[in-house]
Amino acid sequence: MGLDDWRSIYLTLRTRFRTGDFATGLRLVNAIGEAAEAANHHPDVDLRYGHVDVTLTSHDVHAKTQRDVDLARRISGIAAGLGVAADPGVVQELELAIDTWDIAEIRPFWAAVLALADSPRLDDELVDPSGNLPTIWFQHTDRHEEPRQRFHLDIRVPPEVAGPRIAAALAAGGVLADESQAPAFTVLADSQGNKACVCTHLGRPD
Incomplete structure (x- = not known):
């Protein structure tokens, strides 16, 4: 070819x-x-x-x-x-997978906290229209207790974006897990315990 x-x-x-x-x-x-x-x-x-x-x-x-x-x-x-x-x-591309027993329950949270959009192809995917962030997809699993995450997502945004982004994630079913280090980072979680941090440069050395 x-x-x-x-x-x-x-x-x-x-x-x-x-x-x-x-x-x-x-x-x-x-x-x-x-x-x-x-x-x-x-x-x-x-x-x-x-x-x-x-x-x-x-x-x-x-x-x-x-x-x-x-x-x-x-x-x-x-x-x-x-x-x-x-x-x-x-060449390579990173995708992130989140185990879940109920995609519909947590999908709105991840769309909100990372400002992602519905995939035009698959119901279990969220994509970044700008192409800057990796695709997130959801993998079915049996119901289990809150997972002990070995990693979580940090999304760094301009300071003026952090508040609205956090509010959108909470409105989409998220939980405020820890705001003691805000505005450097605020820890959120979806309703099944998977965590993500909304981060800014404020209060950080970098």
Whole structure:
């Protein structure tokens, strides 16, 4: 298929181009932009010093399509013309799974506390329309006592967002577990005991 530069990750085609410096990366991004405009199909492009990450998906159908394949090939040709090699083996995507015996009970809390939206594909998923946060999905489990979480979620937001975000999470069935360290962080939990912290930079060294 001529897609050696790319890897299939869930609903996307992804790769990383090792540009080596910022100026080369910028030239690659500009060329990708021209190709995307010509194709009327637009990837997500992340320019960093030393590399450019590219993600292709067809947002209108929430899947990979021939449009993505065609543009991937075009982008690979552009990169080759600039002497830029692909490093597709490094691409990855993080998703978070929450065990639950009742998805409907806790789903509104997680949508509210992380400002996520319903997945257009699956009833057991929440997604970030901006693409900044990982997808959260819910896995069915038997009812059990409050879990001893080995990890929890920290969501860092601007200070002016923290209050409304906390209020939305509480209104969505959440519980205020600990606000002793607010506004640095406020500990919330869904009704089954799974915790998340709403964090700001206030009162923190970073």
